[in-house]
Amino acid sequence: MTLTGPGSQDAGEQADVLARALPYLRRYAGDTLVVKYGGSAMVDASLSDAFGHDIALLKQVGINPVVVHGGGPQISAMLRRLQIESTFIDGLRVTDAAMIDVIEMVLAGKVNKQVAGLINRAGALAVGISGMDGGLISARRLERRARENGVETDRLLDLGFVGEPTRIDARVIYALSGSGLIPVIAPVGSGEHGETYNINADTAAGAIAGAVNASRLLMLTDVPGVLDENGNLIPELTAEDARRGIASGMISGGMIPKVETCLAAVKAGARAAVILDGRVPHACLLELFTEAGLGTLIRGE
Numbered sequence: 143m144t145l146t147g148p149g150s151q152d153a154g155e156q157a158d159v160l161a162r163a164l165p166y167l168r169r170y171a172g173d174t175l176v177v178k179y180g181g182s183a184m185v186d187a188s189l190s191d192a193f194g195h196d197i198a199l200l201k202q203v204g205i206n207p208v209v210v211h212g213g214g215p216q217i218s219a220m221l222r223r224l225q226i227e228s229t230f231i232d233g234l235r236v237t238d239a240a241m242i243d244v245i246e247m248v249l250a251g252k253v254n255k256q257v258a259g260l261i262n263r264a265g266a267l268a269v270g271i272s273g274m275d276g277g278l279i280s281a282r283r284l285e286r287r288a289r290e291n292g293v294e295t296d297r298l299l300d301l302g303f304v305g306e307p308t309r310i311d312a313r314v315i316y317a318l319s320g321s322g323l324i325p326v327i328a329p330v331g332s333g334e335h336g337e338t339y340n341i342n343a344d345t346a347a348g349a350i351a352g353a354v355n356a357s358r359l360l361m362l363t364d365v366p367g368v369l370d371e372n373g374n375l376i377p378e379l380t381a382e383d384a385r386r387g388i389a390s391g392m393i394s395g396g397m398i399p400k401v402e403t404c405l406a407a408v409k410a411g412a413r414a415a416v417i418l419d420g421r422v423p424h425a426c427l428l429e430l431f432t433e434a435g436l437g438t439l440i441r442g443e
């Protein structure tokens with residue numbers, strides 16, 4: 143088998159990545175690995191091709207990968223085509239009744255099948271499902287309080303159909319993984335009355351990683367990991383470091399929910415989480431199969 147698709151790497155480089163990876167394979171055999179797939183790794187053709195091959199390789203060597211994908215840019219593009227305006231609060235898309243239909247179609251339809259297709263073309267068998275299938279993600283309306291001057295108030299924000307997972311029923315994941323298939327999951331969930339909720343993909347991946355006691359949650363993003371004040375990569379972050387980093391402003395914006403999701407995942411049962419650079423070809427393999435790893439590691443306490 144090859145590690146990347148045509149044009150993205152030559153045979154020598156592929157053999158080199160594989161040779162470096164092999165000594166580490168035994169460490170993870172039989173483990174479940176949850177990968178949040180998004181950002182550049184998803185929109186750049188050669189990176190997405192390499193990603194598909196990496197996931198296929200992981201399955202072939204006896205690891206059980208579970209992919210949870212994003213699709214924020216693809217949703218925004220479709221909403222623009224339909225002349226529907228999006229607004230975000232704390233990085234979450236305020237989602238009204240008209241938008242939730244579009245979001246479900248884009249995530250569970252187009253993007254989900256594209257991601258499964260990438261992996262299938264690499265020679266593995268991926269099955270695209272959404273959090274609505276097999277009762278995988280039960281959700282409720284996310285309650286978020288408004289902030290004034292950085293301080294939380296009592297006022298609840300109305301984010302519409304933005305959901306938070308209340309329960310993960312992982313049977314469908316185990317059924318697929320146990321049959322040699324790779325689950326590819328779109329981050330939408332079912333409400334009590336059958337309504338669809340739009341769930342931030344990082345949050346969905348974290349909840350799933352906790353529920354299946356993943357050995358690793360890999361969060362692919364567009365920065366090398368969590369960076370310090372000088373822009374240097376922090377290789378390992380404790381819960382205490384994270385709290386201090388958020389309070390001091392060193393960790394801000396979209397990195398806050400990402401770090402919080404990793405902390406919640408390790409608390410819920412994942413062994414470790416890593417925030418890593420999806421712009422690096424073979425980021426997943428390099429993280430798992432090299433001594434230093436890649437990105438910022440967050441371990442359970």
Ligand SMILES: Nc1ncnc2c1ncn2[C@@H]1O[C@H](COP(=O)(O)OP(=O)(O)O)[C@@H](O)[C@H]1O
Nearest residue numbers: 181363364365367368369392393394395396397
């Ligand atoms: N300490 C930090 N280290 C790295 N990135 C940070 C930090 N604090 C804030 N950020 C911001 O967080 C962003 C990553 O979050 P986000 O854009 O939501 O990622 P994604 O789209 O992959 O989910 C980075 O691009 C960066 O602008």
Ligand SMILES: CC(=O)N[C@@H](CCC(=O)OP(=O)(O)O)C(=O)O
Nearest residue numbers: 180212213214234235341342343
């Ligand atoms: C509530 C909320 O914001 N949901 C996200 C779901 C997709 C997502 O999270 O995609 P990325 O990982 O590519 O950002 C959205 O509507 O964009």
